[in-house]
Every structure is written in structure tokens, then in C-alpha cells.
Amino acid sequence: MEVVLTADRTLMSNHHGKEFLGFGTSAPPNWLPEHLFRYLFFPRIKSVGGLPWQAPYGLRKIEAKLLDEGFDVKTVYPDSIDRFNPKVIGISVMDPFGWGPSSTTFAGILKTGEPYLAKYFRMMLESDSYRKAKAKGARTIVGGPGAWQFKFNQKFMDKYGIDTVIIGEGEHEKAVEIYRMALQGKELPKFVELKPSECPTLNEISEIKHASVNGLVEIGRGCPRGCKFCSVTLRPLRWYPYEKIEKELKVNADAGINAGVIHAEDILLYGQSGVIPDEEKQIKLNKLAKRYYKNLSWSHASFAAVASKPKLMEELSEIILDEHQSWWGAEMGIETGSVELAKKIMPAKAKPFRAEEWPEVVIQGAGIMKDCHLIPACTLITGLPEETEDDIIKTIELVDELKDFPSLIVPLFFVPMGKLKDREWFKKEDMSETQKELLINCLRHDVRWTREIGKIYFNKNVTLQAIRPFFSLFFKIIEWQGKRKEVL
Ligand code: SF4
Known part of the structure; x- marks a missing residue:
């Protein structure tokens, strides 16, 4: 071979x-x-x-x-x-x-x-x-x-x-x-x-011939928001035509996969060069995916796109949710609760809203998702080079505001990438008391919601129901070890 x-x-x-x-x-x-x-x-x-x-x-x-x-x-x-x-x-x-x-x-x-x-x-x-x-x-x-x-x-x-x-x-x-x-x-x-300009064109990207893990199928590459800490943003934005997406959905469905994920940095921006979701394209895309997958999830979406189209979100939930699924998932970036930091490192993340409105955009988006049964795993970044204690406090306040939002909130330490790739790595030894408090608050949020989400996440699957207590045990271990080692 x-x-x-x-x-x-x-x-x-x-x-x-x-x-x-x-x-x-x-x-x-x-x-x-x-x-x-x-x-x-x-x-x-x-x-x-x-x-x-x-x-x-x-x-x-x-x-x-x-x-x-x-x-x-x-x-x-x-x-x-x-x-x-x-x-x-x-x-x-x-x-x-x-x-x-x-x-x-x-x-x-x-x-x-x-x-x-x-x-x-x-x-x-x-x-x-x-x-x-x-x-x-x-x-x-x-x-x-x-x-x-x-x-x-x-x-x-x-x-x-x-x-x-x-x-x-x-x-x-x-x-x-x-x-x-x-x-x-x-x-x-x-x-x-390969330089950002050396990316394959749509025609150069072949369609998969054999099944992908969890039926994942890309619908496009790139992101128009330009966050400084992200490497994706350096590459051009390309959206695949429906026919290309359908070929890959079919490969997975033919292999016996009936639950899958559509992938892009922001599913809601499919087919757009800007930051406003298009109703028609969204409905067509999600109906297409749902024709092949009984259970559909999104890889990523943004709070701003959700907040900008509440009516569309309702329509999409009607397409996605049915007798096979009662919720759907996506990964979404909160990154910070601080307006000042948002303006410095991700000025376009809130668009079409202003960066000054970022915390409200997150809260509004969370409310819409709760109503639509979209349960996200959200990320936060701490340890950014320009982050101050006040910025961290603002993020803690936002996490508090989100306490009744069915979600996971995963705090991540800054790793130099994208336009910040030459900056210093954040070292865990440098963690301040305020950052520890942020981690504790996220962990509390996650322990509460893991219990709740676990009930529907593992439903109907006999194997997963049987091993569910072990997942709970793992979360308890994280909490316990964190406390024992005086990190939390
Ligand atoms: S919105 Fe997400 S994918 Fe887009 S640039 Fe920002 S971090 Fe990267």
C-alpha cells in the first residue's frame, strides 16, 4: 500500500x-x-x-x-x-x-x-x-x-x-x-x-468517501469575526454548496450513521459573507441535514447570531426537534464578560450588536436558546495578555447571571494563537485568587447542569444509562482534586 x-x-x-x-x-x-x-x-x-x-x-x-x-x-x-x-x-x-x-x-x-x-x-x-x-x-x-x-x-x-x-x-x-x-x-x-493565502479552493476540497466520526460534515471553513486569539480567522471564508454537503451526509447515512453534527465556526452564518444569518439558507440547510440524520447537532454557533434572529431560532428548533430528539447542542464562545476586554480582543464578536453590548448579547442569546432547547457548551478564556483583575470580575458576574441557563461553561487558559501567537503562554502558577474564583464558579455551574443535562444527554441509550454514574464520579473527582490541591 x-x-x-x-x-x-x-x-x-x-x-x-x-x-x-x-x-x-x-x-x-x-x-x-x-x-x-x-x-x-x-x-x-x-x-x-x-x-x-x-x-x-x-x-x-x-x-x-x-x-x-x-x-x-x-x-x-x-x-x-x-x-x-x-x-x-x-x-x-x-x-x-x-x-x-x-x-x-x-x-x-x-x-x-x-x-x-x-x-x-x-x-x-x-x-x-x-x-x-x-x-x-x-x-x-x-x-x-x-x-x-x-x-x-x-x-x-x-x-x-x-x-x-x-x-x-x-x-x-x-x-x-x-x-x-x-x-x-x-x-x-x-x-x-501554508500561508493563510495558501488554502484550498472549494473545488480543491474533496468530498469524504467513507464515514466520519459522529457523522460530522463540514458546511464551510473560516470565520468573519476576526478575534485576535483565534487562528481560524486568518483563513478565507468558504461555504460549501448544498450539493457538496449532501454528498457527505449521504456517505455517513449509507454507512449506518443516523445521528450527526454539521460543522462550521458559526453554523448560523452559512452562506453569508457578513454576520447576519439568512433565514432561507438556514431553513434549507437544517432541513437537508435532518433528512439524513434523525438526531442533529451543530458544532459551533455564536451568541450574537442567535440574539440577532430569535424568530429564526424558533423556526429552526421546530425543524430539528421531533420524536427523535428533544434538544440539540453546539459549542459557543463567551470568552469574557468584560466589555473593555471584548473591545480589545474580539471587537466583532458581538456584531451586528456593538462590542459595548457583549454581556447583554450573551444573556439575551442564552434566553433564546433556553426557549429553543439548544444546550451549548460555552468556552471562556482567562489569562489573556491584556486581561485585568477587573475583566475577570466582570466575567465572574456574567457567569453568575447565567446560573439558570442550561449549559456547560468551560474555562480555558490562554494559549498563544492567531494574532496573539507571539505572546506569553499563561502558566497555571500565575493563577490569581480571582481566576481561581472564576474556575470555582464555572465548576459549580457545570456540576449543577451536568446532573440535569445528563438526564437527557444519555437518554434511551442503555449502555450510556448504565455507565452514567461513572461520568458523575469523574466530575466529583475533578472537584475533589481541585480542592485537595488547593487550586479550587
Ligand atoms: S468567532 Fe470563534 S471562530 Fe470566529 S474568530 Fe472568533 S473565536 Fe475564531
Whole structure:
């Protein structure tokens, strides 16, 4: 075989069909025994002959591109790399060293070592399967959202025989050329860093040929809001036509997936170059997805878009909610409750409202979502270079205001990315008493709502109902360890 594509087993899992449980992979080993933790958060995906039933969407995209370019390629389970005798091994990474925002936050609370996602990535490179393929001369190319981390850990590349790391969207011709060069035995560059202008066009992005984890299907790339701490915003905005989206929905549905996620940085802005959702496009898009998936969720949306179209949200809830689902989920960024900080780091996040209105936009959006049964996992960022104690207090006040909003609020430590990529990392040792208070408040909110949301999150699924107490136990452990180690 010319090329096999793979990812470590924390990524090669569908997390019991619950995308949000994937967050658990960024936790470090804790009081739950590892085999139990693995089963709870990243159970092994069903595979036949080393080929997984579902694979991470990013891998499926590269697989599709390479197939369209005439390569002999398969996506394989990580313990089956050698079985296919590959000349090139392509690996997708999300957070290979545990330096991403959720891993560093977990580490700040639990303080107990290498997160699972980093551990299992390393273990994959130490496995017999990988080592045997390398001994036969296979070359290794790494890409994916976490590829930037290798710039700071080149020794690791040498140690595990990683030839090239591609940073950027892997369908670009420059990235595909690296696979050709690898097969031809040519000398490879250590890094290929694609500039924001070097992004594939819509026509260059192939449609997936095999099922993706949790039926995830992209509807577009890029974001027009331009937050300073975000790398997505540097790339051009591209929306896929309905036909392209439908082809991928069909691939997943044909593979037996009937619950899925549509993915974009803001689903509500589908087809728009600005920040106001279009009713007709939204209705058409959600009806289309619902035709293939009995249970539909959104990857991301924004408070501002929700707040700008309450009537549309009501209509969308009527399309999405039915006898198969009583709520739907999305990830949404609050980031801060401070108007002053919002103006500095994310002036367009509140648009079409003014940045000065940001906290009210969040509260208004929360009210609309509560009425529509959209339950989000919200993120906050603390440790931003320009954040003051007063900004943190404002965020604490906003979290208090949201106490009756069915949601999870996940505080993340600042990691230098986007336009702030040259700024200092936030270190957990630098956490102030006010930041600890913010973490405590979020944890209280999450403990309360995890209990409530858990009742409907795991409903109807017998396996998940049976293991639900263990998830509750995990949350209790976080709370207890946080208190014991005097972080909380
Ligand atoms: S709204 Fe989200 S995706 Fe868009 S720039 Fe801001 S953080 Fe990035």
C-alpha cells in the first residue's frame, strides 16, 4: 500500500456517539482506573480488518483528496499500520503534547501529568505496529489542527522518525506534493507551513468517501469575526454548496450513521459573507441535514447570531426537534464578560450588536436558546495578555447571571494563537485568587447542569444509562482534586 492514514486511539473513537465526551481525552490520568476511563471517554471504534467504521473527519478529507489524486490510500486503526505495509504513514493530530487550551486547564486543576491524548499519541509511535512499518522504511507525515506544536518540539520528531509536519489545510497542492515526494523517495522538508493565502479552493476540497466520526460534515471553513486569539480567522471564508454537503451526509447515512453534527465556526452564518444569518439558507440547510440524520447537532454557533434572529431560532428548533430528539447542542464562545476586554480582543464578536453590548448579547442569546432547547457548551478564556483583575470580575458576574441557563461553561487558559501567537503562554502558577474564583464558579455551574443535562444527554441509550454514574464520579473527582490541591 502507498499510504496509510491514522490517528491515535483517543481520536479514533466516536465517544459513544457523544462528541462532547471527547473533551475527556484531554484530562490527565486520575483516580478512575485507565481502562475504565478509556471505555468511558474513548472506547475503541468498531473496525473490520484494521479499517475503522468511522474515522476523524480531517483524516477522511485527506483520504478523499489523495484518492482523487490517484493515490493508493486507506485510513486504518493505529494498531494496524504495519499490516498494510505502507510506504508513507500520514498521522492527524489534535493536541499531540497536551498544550491545547482544555488540556492545560485540566492540568491546572488536576496537576497529575501527561494528558491521555498526549500519552496515547506517544504510545502509538512507540507501538510495534508503527515501529515495524518504520523499520521497513515507511516515511511519516503529520498534519491536523495540533501540528503547530511540533515547531516547539522538534526533538520529538527526530526521536520518532517524523519526516514532515504540514501546518495548514492539507488539501492544498503543496501538501499533496509532499505525499508524492515521500513516495518517490525524495528529500522532505521538516515543515511545510501554508500561508493563510495558501488554502484550498472549494473545488480543491474533496468530498469524504467513507464515514466520519459522529457523522460530522463540514458546511464551510473560516470565520468573519476576526478575534485576535483565534487562528481560524486568518483563513478565507468558504461555504460549501448544498450539493457538496449532501454528498457527505449521504456517505455517513449509507454507512449506518443516523445521528450527526454539521460543522462550521458559526453554523448560523452559512452562506453569508457578513454576520447576519439568512433565514432561507438556514431553513434549507437544517432541513437537508435532518433528512439524513434523525438526531442533529451543530458544532459551533455564536451568541450574537442567535440574539440577532430569535424568530429564526424558533423556526429552526421546530425543524430539528421531533420524536427523535428533544434538544440539540453546539459549542459557543463567551470568552469574557468584560466589555473593555471584548473591545480589545474580539471587537466583532458581538456584531451586528456593538462590542459595548457583549454581556447583554450573551444573556439575551442564552434566553433564546433556553426557549429553543439548544444546550451549548460555552468556552471562556482567562489569562489573556491584556486581561485585568477587573475583566475577570466582570466575567465572574456574567457567569453568575447565567446560573439558570442550561449549559456547560468551560474555562480555558490562554494559549498563544492567531494574532496573539507571539505572546506569553499563561502558566497555571500565575493563577490569581480571582481566576481561581472564576474556575470555582464555572465548576459549580457545570456540576449543577451536568446532573440535569445528563438526564437527557444519555437518554434511551442503555449502555450510556448504565455507565452514567461513572461520568458523575469523574466530575466529583475533578472537584475533589481541585480542592485537595488547593487550586479550587
Ligand atoms: S468567532 Fe470563534 S471562530 Fe470566529 S474568530 Fe472568533 S473565536 Fe475564531
